[in-house]
Amino acid sequence: MAKTVKKYTAKSADRHDLYEQSVQCPEADVRFLGRVFRTVRGRHARTLREDFAGTSLLCAEWVKSRAEREAWGVDLDTEVLEWGREHNIDPLGEKAKRVHLVEGDVLTQKRPLVDIQVGFNFSYCIFHERKTLLKYFKAAYRSLGRDGIYFLDIHGGAEAHDHLTEDKKLPGFKYVWEQGAFSPVTHKRISWIHFHFPDGTKLKKAFTYDWRIWTCPELCDLLVEAGFKETRVYWEGTDSETEEGNGIYRETKSGDNDPSWIAYVVGLK
Ligand SMILES: C[S@@+](CC[C@H](N)C(=O)[O-])C[C@H]1O[C@@H](n2cnc3c(N)ncnc32)[C@H](O)[C@@H]1O
Structure with missing residues (x-):
């Protein structure tokens, strides 16, 4: 039987739902975080803090992945935290007890000490000043356990500096990513996510x-300045048939000068 595709329109669509479908893949994130921690530390990570948690989708996936796992999601915005509680955490049933949503600033979080802390989807890029990013990395260092690991994602390549619009068709709507002008002096760039619907709205x-x-x-450099003993960069491999990224990230010392790339930067305590 043909699968029915939900019909979205601008009036009825929920931007958090569309965002999650368009840019998040928490199953792959949990696999990557778990693999790196296990390889480096020789044990399973138990606790995770998702900074800039938004709808806390990663927290939900984390506690689903192993029975003993516990997660904290930190965000400034009550509305998005409540959306996440209703749509991602409450539906977990008993497992929801192992997720803690914290309305707060990532610059000042201290407790509890966790195994893994993440700042994903480039959210730390809202910090424009070096001293503010350093303050954030110092806060992350302090709130990790003795052998904790901190993960950030990063995007780059020549296309990150281009004024461009890209789109991706998803079931029932189109995700549109627009990059505004990039300044080579400040490295600042404004970007937008738009959603387009089949009815033209x-x-x-x-x-x-x-x-x-x-x-x-x-x-x-900033991670080392914040106290991390070692940093690593994990780069995406290439699928030999499609020549596209294959979703498998391995440690690299040099990377590839692709026009558009996403990588992980990791700080080891
Ligand atoms: C792009 S969303 C990230 C959503 C999701 N975690 C992801 O990976 O796609 C960025 C979130 O950061 C939150 N935020 C911005 N500044 C913050 C701060 N100083 N402390 C905590 N959360 C902050 C915003 O409220 C927003 O929900």
């Missing part, structure tokens, strides 16, 4: 991002 500027585009060496 649009959710324009559903999300706006005012980012400084940080580089791998800047992040690694």
